[in-house]
Amino acid sequence: MMAGRSAPAPPSAAISQYVLKVHSRCDLSCDHCYVYEHVDQTWRGRPREMAAATLDAAAARIAEHATARDLPVVHVVLHGGEPLLLGPARMRQILNGLRTVIDPVAPLDLRLQTNGVRLDPAFCDLFVEYDVKVGVSLDGDRVANDRHRRFANGASSHDPVRQALALLRRPEYRASYAGILCTVDVANDPEAVYAALLAEEPPRIDLLLPHHTWDHPPVRPGGSPTPYADWLGRIYRRWVNDGRPVSIRLFDALCPGGTPAGTEAVGLGPADLLVVETDGTWEQTDSLKVAYDGAAGTGRTVFDHTVDEAARHPGVATRQTGLAGLSSICQSCPVVARCGGGLYAHRYRSGAGFDNPSVYCADLRKLISIIDRHPPGSAPTVDRAAAPRPPGEIPPPRRSPDRPDAEPVPLDVERILDDLAGGGGGPESIAFLVDAELAIVRALLAASRDATAPGPGWDLLVDLDTTAPATLRTVLRHPFLRPRLTSLLSGPRQPGSRSPEPDPVAALAAAAAVRAGISAEVQVPVAGGEVFLPTLGAFWMPSTGIDTVVLTVRPGGFRLLAGSEPYDVRLDEPAGWPSGWRPTRRSGLPGHEVIIEDLDPARDCYGQSVRERLAERPAADLVETVTEAWRLAERDVPRHATAMRVGMRAVVPLDTSPTGALRSATARAAFGAVAVGPVADPETLAVLLVHEWQHSKLGAVLDLYDLVEPGSPVRLSVPWRPDPRPAEGVLQGAYAHLAIAEVWHARAVADRPADRTAATHADRFHRWTGEALDELAASRSLTAAGDRFVAGLGRALAGLVRG
Numbered sequence: 001m002m003a004g005r006s007a008p009a010p011p012s013a014a015i016s017q018y019v020l021k022v023h024s025r026c027d028l029s030c031d032h033c034y035v036y037e038h039v040d041q042t043w044r045g046r047p048r049e050m051a052a053a054t055l056d057a058a059a060a061r062i063a064e065h066a067t068a069r070d071l072p073v074v075h076v077v078l079h080g081g082e083p084l085l086l087g088p089a090r091m092r093q094i095l096n097g098l099r100t101v102i103d104p105v106a107p108l109d110l111r112l113q114t115n116g117v118r119l120d121p122a123f124c125d126l127f128v129e130y131d132v133k134v135g136v137s138l139d140g141d142r143v144a145n146d147r148h149r150r151f152a153n154g155a156s157s158h159d160p161v162r163q164a165l166a167l168l169r170r171p172e173y174r175a176s177y178a179g180i181l182c183t184v185d186v187a188n189d190p191e192a193v194y195a196a197l198l199a200e201e202p203p204r205i206d207l208l209l210p211h212h213t214w215d216h217p218p219v220r221p222g223g224s225p226t227p228y229a230d231w232l233g234r235i236y237r238r239w240v241n242d243g244r245p246v247s248i249r250l251f252d253a254l255c256p257g258g259t260p261a262g263t264e265a266v267g268l269g270p271a272d273l274l275v276v277e278t279d280g281t282w283e284q285t286d287s288l289k290v291a292y293d294g295a296a297g298t299g300r301t302v303f304d305h306t307v308d309e310a311a312r313h314p315g316v317a318t319r320q321t322g323l324a325g326l327s328s329i330c331q332s333c334p335v336v337a338r339c340g341g342g343l344y345a346h347r348y349r350s351g352a353g354f355d356n357p358s359v360y361c362a363d364l365r366k367l368i369s370i371i372d373r374h375p376p377g378s379a380p381t382v383d384r385a386a387a388p389r390p391p392g393e394i395p396p397p398r399r400s401p402d403r404p405d406a407e408p409v410p411l412d413v414e415r416i417l418d419d420l421a422g423g424g425g426g427p428e429s430i431a432f433l434v435d436a437e438l439a440i441v442r443a444l445l446a447a448s449r450d451a452t453a454p455g456p457g458w459d460l461l462v463d464l465d466t467t468a469p470a471t472l473r474t475v476l477r478h479p480f481l482r483p484r485l486t487s488l489l490s491g492p493r494q495p496g497s498r499s500p501e502p503d504p505v506a507a508l509a510a511a512a513a514v515r516a517g518i519s520a521e522v523q524v525p526v527a528g529g530e531v532f533l534p535t536l537g538a539f540w541m542p543s544t545g546i547d548t549v550v551l552t553v554r555p556g557g558f559r560l561l562a563g564s565e566p567y568d569v570r571l572d573e574p575a576g577w578p579s580g581w582r583p584t585r586r587s588g589l590p591g592h593e594v595i596i597e598d599l600d601p602a603r604d605c606y607g608q609s610v611r612e613r614l615a616e617r618p619a620a621d622l623v624e625t626v627t628e629a630w631r632l633a634e635r636d637v638p639r640h641a642t643a644m645r646v647g648m649r650a651v652v653p654l655d656t657s658p659t660g661a662l663r664s665a666t667a668r669a670a671f672g673a674v675a676v677g678p679v680a681d682p683e684t685l686a687v688l689l690v691h692e693w694q695h696s697k698l699g700a701v702l703d704l705y706d707l708v709e710p711g712s713p714v715r716l717s718v719p720w721r722p723d724p725r726p727a728e729g730v731l732q733g734a735y736a737h738l739a740i741a742e743v744w745h746a747r748a749v750a751d752r753p754a755d756r757t758a759a760t761h762a763d764r765f766h767r768w769t770g771e772a773l774d775e776l777a778a779s780r781s782l783t784a785a786g787d788r789f790v791a792g793l794g795r796a797l798a799g800l801v802r803g
């Protein structure tokens, strides 16, 4: 090793965007403001105004960097607090200082972001004179705006802000009008917000997702999995229908081939922004203030450090590494090139830092799918998915989290839809659905943290996400976690009453810790006399009257302390189990965990009566039947069986039907689980499993894509029921019947003695599928993606005839 000379610090990427906090206080008191209302409170110790010497030093640093890097343009935004609190005289000094120092070395794009309430002709004259572009914050119509943007005394800011916008629309000031910044609140009516913003004739609109982290997640009213995508999607559709009358930066950036330049909210572009606070400290992007106190700090100042030295701060440098700086989940995401992992601040979680997907991951995925379905420049019902792909748009390769050693396979959402329509769906497509459903579960889990007081187990859960991610992922994939969380977030049914759902976090964390063999102790709630540990089993203690137990992980199992009574469970030693322990049963499929779920209370989500815990003999019979049925599915329809192997997690026993009819079911929220009534015959059960698995897959597709126009009133005739059905139900039926036709077709071709009726069944399901597809194709109720999907089903059906 060489000694004596330290290596020069590596160069940072060039920085061309700067936010100068020229005033640290504000005359509004918006309750969603990230400067004053979040965990970072550093503003309290800072000067109210940026002093002249500080401004001079900042301008000199920026000019020095622009010269050294030969920057073609420098962007400076004057910000606060509220910058207009400076008054016109001090504002003139600042504008003059910046133009004098920076303009000679690089063209200066000078902007100002204001709440607008003090904007007057004197300021506007100044902004015209110094060529300053002014952005104004407005959250929409009066109701939407006044939901958060109020004066400290509660008075509305709507009228003064609209007066400011009217001023900027005047011909003499129009050149200084940069646009409107609107923070999203899903409680507002998106159409009303859009109309109100458009009425102000802004050159550009910025729609900002409210700043939240995994520690403080966004609200998800009623447990809705993707309320922000749904809200933004409505505006997006209106915007496309209207012919995109104004630039909306988020949509422009997320569109295929869009340019995310200028926004850190999405995309893989390197961080290109530094902030100067009123005291001259260099800071990272302002939104980091929502993460933790001091999160945006760099420890550098304009007096002592160059721009390069500030940009070498690890927080800035990490955001300059593009894809490599993202979490492994984002790196394997098919839409990462457009999403970019979301805003850096939105990835934060205590313990794991920023090495996570965005807390808006599920929404971002869905919003991108909505945009793909209504690409700009097309009529709203024309899907780019149906058009030939322009060259060079294949997203980067991905690795499936379920197959980390597999070679990366190029994948994109259009191919996924085609793949799923054309057959069982390859492992990559199913892994995509699994990831999408996991993103929803994680979002709901985070939302539940705020909806209920964070209970015991959160710290352990967060820790396991880092120390045992694969094991935690297995537990989070338990199909009934989403219905449980949705129920929890739907809140009390009666005002003042408690939610019927206990917080599942402690039990989740405990189950994952036990499975990973990680030493831990956690308090777990007892609900209905039972402690349920997802994927492991349940401890039945109805007579104790205890409402929590302490679970301690021990080698090969765990100890439950109920009051002073200890119960030890070694998972691999059934002989020593205490009498209350009811283990989860599994099918006998080698290398693949499919649970026979007869314990989880949340499994009761099918609108049909589920069976209580099975006795030993019927349970053993069911395990045997499921295992054999699975083997038959592999024999008859291997592509479907492969897809089931990647995605299916549980079989739920249903009660006998009162009519004696054979029953099976899926629930949209319980991806990966199928429910079946009593059936002794593996050949029949194989058909039911394949059938219901189709519904489960299609449900996950529908979580991402509208295949039927939302709200379509169309009802269609189907050959398998006497009553007309909604188009989405017909699509579900066609998709399931196609797979059943495949099973019977395979059996007919094999011509086994036991399958003499196979050809008849194959013909019937083939005909039913074809008739349903014809109805759908003629219904005018499908979206463009739906048209594409139905066309794919038609091709698969035609291929079946040829086979």
Ligand code: SF4
Residues within 6 Å of the ligand: 329, 330, 331, 333, 334, 335, 336, 339, 340, 341, 342, 357, 358, 360, 361, 362, 364, 365, 439
């Ligand atoms: S959609 Fe989610 S996983 Fe994909 S890049 Fe964005 S945040 Fe990451």
